[in-house]
Each structure stands twice: as structure tokens, then as C-alpha cells.
Amino acid sequence: MMRIDCLQYANWSEKIFRQMREGGVDAVHVTIAYHESFRETVLNFEQWNRWFEQYPDLIMKGQWASDIDRARETGRTAIFFGFQNPSPIEDDIGLVEILHTLGARFMQLTYNNQSLLATGCYEAEDPGITRMGKQVIKEMNRVGLVVDMSHSADRSTIEAADLSERPIAITHANPHSWSPGLRNKKDDVIRAVTSQGGMLGFSLYPHHLKGKTDCTLESFCQMVADTADKFGVKNLGIGSDLCQDQPDSVVEWMRVGRWSKEIDYGEGSASAPGFPPMPDWFQDNRHFGNIEAGLRAVGFSDENVSDLMGGNWYRFFAENFTPRGVT
Amino acid sequence: MMRIDCLQYANWSEKIFRQMREGGVDAVHVTIAYHESFRETVLNFEQWNRWFEQYPDLIMKGQWASDIDRARETGRTAIFFGFQNPSPIEDDIGLVEILHTLGARFMQLTYNNQSLLATGCYEAEDPGITRMGKQVIKEMNRVGLVVDMSHSADRSTIEAADLSERPIAITHANPHSWSPGLRNKKDDVIRAVTSQGGMLGFSLYPHHLKGKTDCTLESFCQMVADTADKFGVKNLGIGSDLCQDQPDSVVEWMRVGRWSKEIDYGEGSASAPGFPPMPDWFQDNRHFGNIEAGLRAVGFSDENVSDLMGGNWYRFFAENFTPRGVT
Numbered sequence: 001m002m003r004i005d006c007l008q009y010a011n012w013s014e015k016i017f018r019q020m021r022e023g024g025v026d027a028v029h030v031t032i033a034y035h036e037s038f039r040e041t042v043l044n045f046e047q048w049n050r051w052f053e054q055y056p057d058l059i060m061k062g063q064w065a066s067d068i069d070r071a072r073e074t075g076r077t078a079i080f081f082g083f084q085n086p087s088p089i090e091d092d093i094g095l096v097e098i099l100h101t102l103g104a105r106f107m108q109l110t111y112n113n114q115s116l117l118a119t120g121c122y123e124a125e126d127p128g129i130t131r132m133g134k135q136v137i138k139e140m141n142r143v144g145l146v147v148d149m150s151h152s153a154d155r156s157t158i159e160a161a162d163l164s165e166r167p168i169a170i171t172h173a174n175p176h177s178w179s180p181g182l183r184n185k186k187d188d189v190i191r192a193v194t195s196q197g198g199m200l201g202f203s204l205y206p207h208h209l210k211g212k213t214d215c216t217l218e219s220f221c222q223m224v225a226d227t228a229d230k231f232g233v234k235n236l237g238i239g240s241d242l243c244q245d246q247p248d249s250v251v252e253w254m255r256v257g258r259w260s261k262e263i264d265y266g267e268g269s270a271s272a273p274g275f276p277p278m279p280d281w282f283q284d285n286r287h288f289g290n291i292e293a294g295l296r297a298v299g300f301s302d303e304n305v306s307d308l309m310g311g312n313w314y315r316f317f318a319e320n321f322t323p324r325g326v327t
Numbered sequence: 328m329m330r331i332d333c334l335q336y337a338n339w340s341e342k343i344f345r346q347m348r349e350g351g352v353d354a355v356h357v358t359i360a361y362h363e364s365f366r367e368t369v370l371n372f373e374q375w376n377r378w379f380e381q382y383p384d385l386i387m388k389g390q391w392a393s394d395i396d397r398a399r400e401t402g403r404t405a406i407f408f409g410f411q412n413p414s415p416i417e418d419d420i421g422l423v424e425i426l427h428t429l430g431a432r433f434m435q436l437t438y439n440n441q442s443l444l445a446t447g448c449y450e451a452e453d454p455g456i457t458r459m460g461k462q463v464i465k466e467m468n469r470v471g472l473v474v475d476m477s478h479s480a481d482r483s484t485i486e487a488a489d490l491s492e493r494p495i496a497i498t499h500a501n502p503h504s505w506s507p508g509l510r511n512k513k514d515d516v517i518r519a520v521t522s523q524g525g526m527l528g529f530s531l532y533p534h535h536l537k538g539k540t541d542c543t544l545e546s547f548c549q550m551v552a553d554t555a556d557k558f559g560v561k562n563l564g565i566g567s568d569l570c571q572d573q574p575d576s577v578v579e580w581m582r583v584g585r586w587s588k589e590i591d592y593g594e595g596s597a598s599a600p601g602f603p604p605m606p607d608w609f610q611d612n613r614h615f616g617n618i619e620a621g622l623r624a625v626g627f628s629d630e631n632v633s634d635l636m637g638g639n640w641y642r643f644f645a646e647n648f649t650p651r652g653v654t
Binding site: 038039042043045046047049050092094095097098101102103 | 365366369370372373374376377419421422424425428429430
């Protein structure tokens with residue numbers, strides 16, 4: 001069974017790459033920019049190039065769905081790149097194609113705040129997709145860079161789903177109806193995305209879980225089943241948001257970047273500012289088997305477990321990473 | 328017969344792209360950096376992306392030798408990218424792979440002056456390849472970025488040919504024995520390059536020609552024949568150095584960049600500071616047929632004319648653009 005995780009941001013190390021192999025993870029979409037400029041993002045591509053050179057038996061660069069087949073044949077994990085913010089393109093639409101050429105496959109139009117393109121989920125007002133945002137969505141469609149609205153506000157997300165001529169994604173979030181919170185998505189938002197071929201990746205990040213760290217595997221898997229009943233099983237997958245081995249300074253960087261001199265706690269709080277502990281049934285890449293078993297336990301068929309664990313993302317990657325007109 | 332020109336730096340336009348088609352030019356190595364920083368070089372890649380989008384029936388991006396086959400099948404010219412200076416990698420060896428991924432296939436280690444890597448042909452002293460230069464040559468070998476020493480000093484060029492584990496190139500210059508000048512290459516330099524599988528591309532730039540603009544086609548082709556006798560016909564090709572439609576402000580930028588506040592005339596002079604007029608038998612891309620006829624006239628066989636007009640570069644591209652270990 002294919003296993004694809006459509007969002008991780010770990011403190012990468014040989015240990016974690018080995019855990020990916022132990023967990024049978026065939027592909028991971030990794031975040032390489034939160035607030036980085038273009039040049040800083042290129043430094044992050046460079047760092048990954050070093051890791052591909054250092055650990056050629058464990059990981060390989062992922063560019064196309066077919067790279068996942070190659071990774072499986074050679075016992076490696078294919079690493080696909082994405083940005084949680086459009087900061088890497090700065091104010092230059094030409095960088096969309098440049099970054100796709102370098103390997104970027106997902107880009108969020110916003111990260112919590114208003115961006116040049118759209119509105120983030122923590123803003124008070126959401127005026128929707130901007131002038132530049134409309135142009136950039138068109139260009140992303142052209143080159144095969146997927147619009148990701150995980151950290152965007154509702155109206156912006158629905159408009160992006162409608163404006164985009166190719167399916168978009170919410171790579172890591174859960175339904176608001178199961179666990180309310182600004183980062184989880186209301187039904188009309190999920191419907192706007194999935195009804196047009198887009199994908200929702202279920203998050204294992206405690207702030208997105210009902211009961212946070214104490215959320216049970218059963219509750220999580222039942223939520224997946226309910227979501228599949230509502231929106232169809234074919235547009236759902238996993239986007240764990242695993243931030244393994246990161247120091248708390250990193251979650252502060254994710255939240256504050258350079259945009260504020262004041263601390264912003266995001267989904268945390270003054271009393272719990274750091275990364276929350278993961279649930280005991282999903283500590284790291286070795287635990288995807290638990291989710292697979294949990295999905296079977298709530299009644300999913302073999303075929304649908306396979307869809308949810310990776311098959312749906314595989315199909316989505318195959319259809320949405322190539323430039324338009326190229327098959 | 329395949330036609331490949333391994334160096335042009337024109338003021339690009341639809342007119343020139345159409346002339347490439349009229350001239351049956353299957354591939355051109357174009358310069359996209361003289362003194363540009365990394366970010367400025369990326370802007371030049373972006374400009375070419377725009378042209379590929381605007382003129383899809385005339386030109387296409389060239390990355391591998393097989394793209395030349397595709398260009399021929401579809402009646403287009405494949406455009407390969409190169410730098411005449413290592414300024415695009417700044418002081419960051421990780422940018423070698425990044426720029427190769429974006430499409431760079433040739434990089435000169437120097438442009439006339441001392442660089443971080445080696446010595447240019449206008450310096451008084453040539454201490455050879457630097458510490459960083461040795462590292463960068465190794466990295467260029469690894470990723471498939473060809474070392475070009477067209478504007479380098481003798482010792483640096485010979486050392487680069489010896490240090491490099493893959494063949495190197497002098498993409499645009501002629502033998503010093505035919506037409507002396509700092510930019511033309513002495514026999515020991517040409518031998519160091521060609522005896523190890525490297526290539527010399529003959530230049531049509533008047534400052535590199537015997538008699539400059541008045542050089543005859545016969546003299547040029549006889550020089551090619553003499554060079555083939557001395558170094559073998561298989562390591563020679565064309566690198567015209569055509570700078571069509573450029574204003575003289577551009578040759579000043581090429582020579583002075585931002586490194587000097589004083590004017591430097593390079594191969595020109597105070598009385599002739601601009602671009603020299605091209606010989607009447609090679610004005611633009613439509614005139615490659617003249618060279619082909621001229622080569623036949625000095626006695627080259629059909630097979631060798633074909634080698635010189637493109638076959639040798641094709642083989643060199645096929646062997647040297649892919650990462651080491653990848654075929």
C-alpha cells in the first residue's frame with residue numbers, strides 16, 4: 001500500500017529519513033519556506049540538494065508522480081517541496097515558473113496574515129483574492145504549482161477554488177465541525193475545494209485535533225469516515241503537519257517571522273507557546289500503520305484505506321504537477 | 328545536416344528567432360550573464376521563459392542533447408544557457424546545482440578579469456585555479472555544468488583542463504597562431520583542452536579573425552582545416568559570438584560591468600570602442616550555409632562538415648550535460 005504524507009516540517013536528520021523508510025512512507029511534501037525571501041528559499045533548496053547527495057539510499061528529489069514509483073522500486077522516500085507562504089515569489093510573477101523548475105509543487109497563497117495574493121485565516125477582514133493573486137493563480141495553473149489554502153481565510157479559499165482552473169488543495173487541516181478553530185475548515189470551504197477535484201489532507205497536529213494531544217485514534221478515524229461520507233473518499237488524504245524534533249524557537253519563527261516585533265501565539269497561547277506533544281498513536285513517520293489500522297477499524301474497505309493513505313494524493317500529483325498541455 | 332552554434336549574445340527578438348529558423352540552426356548556446364548576480368541571472372532566465380511562452384513555434388528551452396532532436400522534429404531552435412562569468416554563483420557553491428537545474432549548461436570560470444575561481448585573459452599575472460575554483464570545478468563535473476575557458480588566461484585554462492574530470496570547452500575563440508590576440512588561444516592551450524575530449528568553438532567575432540571584418544571566408548575555413556590537421560576534426564565546432572542588433576552600450580557593459588569606473592576597451596580601442604561590423608559572409612543566423620560551403624571548398628568531407636557544423640557539439644552536449652552517473 002502506497003503511503004504519502006502531504007505535509008511535514010521536521011528538523012530533518014538521518015534519523016528521520018530512516019524512520020520514513022521504517023514507516024514505509026513513499027513520498028512526503030515538505031515545507032521549505034514560511035517567511036523566506038526568494039534567495040533564502042534557494043538556500044533551503046540547496047540544503048536539500050546536500051541531503052539528497054548525503055543520503056542517496058534513503059531519500060530522492062520528487063518532481064513528478066512517477067518519481068514515487070521510482071522511490072518505491074528503489075526503497076526510498078520521494079521528497080516534494082512546498083511553501084506555506086508566497087514570500088518566495090516576492091512581487092515577481094516570473095519566479096512562479098523559476099521555483100517550479102527548482103521543484104516547488106505546492107504554494108500557500110497566505111500564511112495566517114494578508115499576503116500580496118490573498119487573506120490569511122487570522123485576519124479580521126477577508127477581502128478575497130487580490131489583483132496579483134488572480135494573476136499568480138493563473139500562472140500557477142500554467143506551470144503546475146498547486147494552490148494550497150491551508151492557512152487562508154474562508155472567502156479567499158472559496159474564491160481561489162473557483163478562480164483556479166486546476167484543482168487546489170488544503171494540504172493540512174481538519175473539518176471545523178469536528179474541532180473548531182481558525183485553522184480547521186468549515187463545510188462550505190471543504191466543499192468548494194473537493195467538489196472541483198481538490199484535496200483535503202487530514203492533519204495530526206494537536207491544535208487541529210479534537211481534544212488536542214489526547215485525541216484518540218478512533219475519534220480521528222471516525223472523523224475521516226464522516227468527512228468521506230460528506231465529501232467523497234476520493235478527495236481526501238493525509239497531511240500530518242508533523243514538526244518532529246523542532247525546537248520551540250521554530251514555531252515562533254513560523255508564527256512571527258519578521259512581520260512583528262510582538263509575539264503572536266497563533267494556535268498556541270501564552271501558557272503553551274511551544275509545539276504541542278503529538279498523540280501517542282502518531283509520534284513520527286513509523287506510525288502510519290496505526291492510522292491505516294484505525295481506518296480499517298472504522299469500516300473502510302481495503303481500496304478506500306489505500307486511497308486515503310496515498311492513492312488519492314498520487315492521482316492528484318499525477319494530474320497537477322505538470323505544466324498545462326504537457327502529459 | 329545539424330547546425331549548432333555554441334555562442335551567441337544577440338539583442339533577442341522575433342526577427343532573430345525567425346532568422347535562426349531560416350538558417351536551419353537547430354541549437355544555440357546563448358549567454359545570459361556577464362556580470363549578473365544570482366538574482367539578476369534569474370531575471371534573465373525569467374525573460375527567456377517569457378520568450379519560450381511567446382514564440383513556442385520558433386524556440387524551445389534546451390536542457391539535454393535529446394532536446395535538439397525534439398527541436399528538429401518540430402522545426403524549432405533549442406536554446407541552451409550559459410554564463411561568461413561565474414558571478415551568478417556568487418560565493419555559494421550550492422548555486423552550481425541550482426543554476427544547472429534552471430538550465431545553465433556552460434559557465435566560464437572568468438571573464439577577462441581575476442574571479443573567485445581563476446584568472447582572466449587580461450590580467451598581468453595568472454596564478455591559476457583558486458581554492459574555490461578547484462571545488463567548483465568538481466561540483467560542475469558532478470552536476471553537468473561545462474567549464475568554459477573562452478575568456479581565461481593560459482595557465483588557468485590548462486589547469487582547468489587537467490583538474491576537470493570531464494572535458495571542458497573553449498566555446499568561442501580561434502587559434503592565436505592564425506590571429507594573435509589575448510582572446511585567441513595558443514596551441515598548448517588548445518591541445519590541453521582538445522586532447523582530453525574538450526571542444527574549441529570557432530568564433531566569427533571580427534576581433535578574433537585575421538584581418539577582422541575583412542577576413543575572407545576562405546581564410547577562416549583554411550584556418551579550420553589547419554586546426555583540424557593539428558588537433559583532430561572531432562573536437563571542433565562553431566561558437567560564432569554573434570552579438571546581433573546590440574547597441575554599443577552593451578559591449579561597454581560586457582567589458583566594464585560594475586568593476587571599474589574607468590572605461591576598458593577590451594579588444595576594441597578608443598578610436599573603435601563599439602561592436603565591430605561582422606564579415607559580409609556572416610552577418611546573422613541565415614549565413615551558416617556560407618560556412619558550410621566554405622568548409623567543403625577547403626576539402627572537408629561531407630561527414631566532417633557535418634561534424635564541424637553541429638555533430639561534434641551534439642556529441643559533447645550528450646556526454647557532458649547530465650549529472651555524473653546518470654545516462
